[in-house]
Amino acid sequence: MKLGKRATLGKPAKVAVLISGKGTNMAALLYASRVPEAPYAIVLVASNDPHAPGLAVAEGEGIPTFALSHTGMSRSDHDAAMDAAIRASGAEYVALAGYMRVLGSQFVSDWSGRLTNVHPSLLPKYPGLHTHRAALAAGDAKAGCSVHLVTDELDAGEVLGQTEVAVLAGDTEETLAARVLIAEHQLYPRVLSELVSRPYHADWLVDQVRQLALAQPQAEETVSHGMPCFGIIKGKKFAWVSVDHHSDGKIALLARISGVDEQAQLIEVDPQRYYRPPYFGAGWIGIRLDLGDTDWNAIRDWLSRSWRSVAPRKLTGLIDAAEQF
Incomplete structure (x- = not known):
């Protein structure tokens, strides 16, 4: 291992x-x-x-x-x-x-x-x-x-x-x-x-995120800002994994959110788990993965939501239509 x-x-x-x-x-x-x-x-x-x-x-x-x-x-x-x-x-x-x-x-x-x-x-x-x-x-x-x-x-x-x-x-x-x-x-x-x-291990945590992120339609992995990064092929990025970035001591998923109000609410409810990732602005949330109690179903939901926020309407429409059958 x-x-x-x-x-x-x-x-x-x-x-x-x-x-x-x-x-x-x-x-x-x-x-x-x-x-x-x-x-x-x-x-x-x-x-x-x-x-x-x-x-x-x-x-x-x-x-x-x-x-x-x-x-x-x-x-x-x-x-x-x-x-x-x-x-x-x-x-x-x-x-x-x-x-x-x-x-x-x-x-x-x-x-x-x-x-x-x-x-x-x-x-x-x-x-x-x-x-x-x-x-x-x-x-x-x-x-x-x-x-x-x-x-x-x-x-x-x-x-x-x-x-x-x-x-x-x-x-x-x-x-x-x-x-x-x-x-x-x-x-x-x-x-x-x-x-x-x-x-608590970065390799294992990154691999768990990788499996869930690449399960999203037309997803690909690259390296961006020195971090594993996931985006839609020829499209926008929907997630990063921060591993002690700028020596912050955190291992975290960075996912897209609706804006500053949601970001502030999440941090207020659970400041140990959620934080505002530096350089990413109000449209992103940092979700700690290294606390020992990560809910991977919740991480799957975060990645799916983040993916949907940047996926072309044509692609999400096809998926929604398929899920009705």
């Missing part, structure tokens, strides 16, 4: 870890979080098994725990109880670490982009169970592990990081699994640190 210049991180991101057994990956995440300047902190360890040994480890380390057996409960009711405990802890991310319970669609959707899992294979190879058996049966020279975002499709979310592990002559499922587990303990804390830091 390539990350470039970032804004200063605020407080460490709060993470809940879900386990079902010994919790060795949970322990790896926990101890890595105690390194100076770690970007995350474990605020809860929760389990679907009240007897999971990892709970005792967490309790001994002073981490709050929650346990609720799923026996006799519907999946949705158990998910809702786990979700309530996670939210009560203040967690902003959820890390699955040997959690042997399939989560329902509502839980996955509610934590989309903030729900991770570690899997003992080099995805997309061998999703599901018995990964080491599959690697040995296939004669693979390399096995390994992956950390990925969780989606409704089993082990199919965005892969955030991987580590390869050599398959040795005479390996069994047990010996291979033991070495892969060591790799998991190294990989998971690093990748989780990168994930919780992404909302």
Whole structure:
């Protein structure tokens, strides 16, 4: 994962870890979080098994725990109880670490982009169970592990990081699994640190804007005033991304607005997020992207509105007509 210049991180991101057994990956995440300047902190360890040994480890380390057996409960009711405990802890991310319970669609959707899992294979190879058996049966020279975002499709979310592990002559499922587990303990804390830091990194933030801006009809990207700039091909510009421009310490989207009254109103309502970008005048607003809580649906709407403000009437008319069908 390539990350470039970032804004200063605020407080460490709060993470809940879900386990079902010994919790060795949970322990790896926990101890890595105690390194100076770690970007995350474990605020809860929760389990679907009240007897999971990892709970005792967490309790001994002073981490709050929650346990609720799923026996006799519907999946949705158990998910809702786990979700309530996670939210009560203040967690902003959820890390699955040997959690042997399939989560329902509502839980996955509610934590989309903030729900991770570690899997003992080099995805997309061998999703599901018995990964080491599959690697040995296939004669693979390399096995390994992956950390990925969780989606409704089993082990199919965005892969955030991987580590390869050599398959040795005479390996069994047990010996291979033991070495892969060591790799998991190294990989998971690093990748989780990168994930919780992404909302502050210029490269990632610019790329999110880029994807949304270039989704507008006939949009193109150029560089203007030393900043990534988006405009209509052979037409006007509708957005810039300011990255520490003139050393202002901000990463922000610059979008068109109606004028000075709207600009003043936005800044009055949320002066931390909105500002008047120097040299751009009253027809533009700066929208901070580096506060860690960017609403990307709102940014999509800002870009669409800004694009419409400069798009030829013929082009917007065709789009409006198409949307009626």
